[in-house]
Amino acid sequence: MAKRDYYEILGVGRGASPDEVKKAYRQKAKEHHPDRNADNPNSEALFKEANEAYEVLKDADKKAAYDRFGHAAFEGGMGASARPGGGGAGQADFASAFSDVFDDLFGDFMGGQRGGGGGRQRAARGSDLRYNLRISLEDAYRGMQKTVKVPSAVSCTSCNGTGAEGGSEPVTCPTCSGMGKVRAQQGFFTVERTCPTCSGLGQIIKNPCEACRGAGRVEKERTLSVNIPAGVETGTRIRLAGEGEAGMRGGPTGDLYIFLEVTDHELFQREGTNLFCRVPVSMTTAALGGDIEVPTIDGGRSRVKVPAGSQSGRQMRLRNKGMPTLRGGNHGDMFIEMAVETPVNLTSKQKQLLRDFEAESEDNHPEGASFFTKVKGFWDGMKS
Template structure:
């Protein structure tokens, strides 16, 4: 089977996917790569055409069977599919004509919603980023960010016109629709009107200050309320805090990307926290009670039983991370690491040597060590 084109990979489905799974994946990818959503990306346009070609084959049981048996060559230049009425990339286009019904509701969703959105909000969305500590993510915090945005023009009060009465008229290019349609290859695509930029109206006498846009650039301080339990990479939306729209149209939205800085003490996985704590050799051997830091700024005591091994983990219930919009908390897992002393005094060395002479490596006191070397001896005895 030829490997240069894999329709299943193009549609991001397995070769055993059902027809409904293929259709759902096609609709998702078509929305992502449609030329109207990627006007300056030729690769997206090419991917869009490839996706449609792949779907045209895989949605039809007969074409799919031919593809599974012969590959893409079945639909190119006289291949098995071409001779049997199957279409593809070659010659006859996308399977003898693309079925617009498969994308009718999808296009309506894209273009219809886009036109409604343009009338609802003429302002642009803005994105910014804010960094917080893990402790701030636990408690929640308010952060002030400075954004570069646009506000209504002070000269024309947002109308965009030097005429006090407004001076706005229906756009002659799109006739008020805010969008124009054009043939692009095999498809009819819809783009924002180049004359009115999607507004559906034009200004007869543009304001000299804002040149008819109705807005002017400015910097603004915005307070962002970050909820407790927020995770790294969360994007918060502040409705109406984006750039102002022309005329009386409402402003866009502000999107805040939250970045949580790594902690020196804790690692987080959802609502679960992990903390690694070093233990002295004597603490692990004899047992001890130690203080453990908690993310809420307090401390808790943890009892270490005698004979604790390095890497052993203890769970502290309800000492983990907060959950967004909930009062619950996760757990914290404390993993101990037994630390071997590196700088021994004379007396310390004498005591350890005495401990070794007294049988410090016996099976009763060091079961893992004794067990391992017992297996080593058995291995070599078996080899002999």
Template structure:
């Protein structure tokens, strides 16, 4: 098949066809004649190359105008509309669309593979793990941290070029930041090895950053920890991550919070839990205990008479604050542990002995019930 065939006839469109019509016709034919669908067929291979060449010309307004006026002669011997130095064939993003239709996006690297033009690569995000106390989580605070990070070079202001000098368009990719190479029937696009995707080549690299536009620095940052944070809370410091190369945007710094173990309290969301020992006389007669809160205010807990070990008493509004102040404060839950005295004076022993002599069994119904059940069990066995 002659490569001099009329481009419009090759694509099967009218000479006044718009861009959408051209693309639709091209995609349909490219899928039909793609070598992977016609293995070993030389006619299909030639047809595939011809329609790529036709579409490459007609999709470009300047090339199309030259072709409409001069025909194929426009591209011979360096004539009007000749090559642009960036490789022939259909645009890579258009081939990417065809390959995606045939193989699926995952098989050809997805949409990211089809990007064209110069791209600024954002700097990397960083992570910092910070341990704070429960008191800090309750009240909030401002903490200063020191990190080692790649930051914008002050000498060249991140450009990578020595002050007073500039950069020029990369001669390898002509400013596109990417180059193409044909591998068999495929056109593969990759980052330009000369400019590393920047599209520009620095004439005289900055001595401080060696042309990178960034240098290693130690920075001290202030981190605002709001009240109500919990284990795993993440705080984002925008633009405080790694600086991008040659003036590209910096990444972010993420602070991950971890709670130190508290001596008294355990936490579940906005609820604070603690255990409080009380004397057996207070448990028997009732009374009141005082528990110091995280806000340094004393929380008074009333003990009802006859309370048992393990009983939990709830005090509303004495727990942790909700993050960002939404929902107020949670509760404090105090678990009562009745403590048996181990150091008694003779007088106390005498009083306890006198009390025991007056016991009828009705004072401690749980004990009486337990032993009654044991007796019934042995009676049944007998």
């Protein structure tokens, strides 16, 4: 069976530029890749055919020979090593051609990055850091400036972050030729791995800095001032750009994230911007009514009028006495929850007074009277 024309296989004209040839090959390789066409038994043959055509047309000398002699240019005395699709060096050519489209097909999954010149980043970005900071509810109400000490890796001053001693420059890694990754062929596929010599940086340092041992950074504790706005709550995250770990060999610095935890308060419970305060009230005050004094989160105090006949659990609202909204300027409310307190350690006289009151208070407990009326009806219903 006669072999198809290479230009026809890739769908380009004879005057196509190298970039047009490469673009056409990538499209065909994606279209006919066996992994994407499991239900098409011809996909592997079409894929190899496109690869064979690209091997010739991407090389200026082979292309010129093909334009002049056609397929006959690679038959006969030229040997298998020069023949597209042949054994020996031809298999290496296949891996080389396949690598051109490898990143397009699998780059996102392998994490590879290829620039226009085939290189990769020489410097790695520093890691982001997390610092857990505990503050009081009062600090969250007011806002504050907090000084924190953060252990971190900072740029080495001896080598200015390059990792090289005496102003020398890193050199291209001989193992990966600056790519930061190496390829190995396993059967039909070409697999990429991080270069073991340079750890993916693409460069090595022949004369490393004594202070940082070639890393370009050293461990050091830093003191930072953090602005905590009013209204923060547990889980609030504050980002300090560029205050994280220094990058490897002059790479960009990471960020520092402050995670806040607002501690529990002995008087107030918080729900969003609202505060709740449980205040004990004497039985007499709850029965007769009166005024009580309650604390507020700003350190002040407010007087609250207790209506006569108040029961435990009754709430009263103090508007705008709660927490401020974060960067909003408004305030929530404060709720006073009454807890009517039963007197203890009574004297004989107090006990007698309560007995006398009980004897005269048949109509003073409406809730109790209603409850026991329901209980009596329940029991009568069970008997019948």
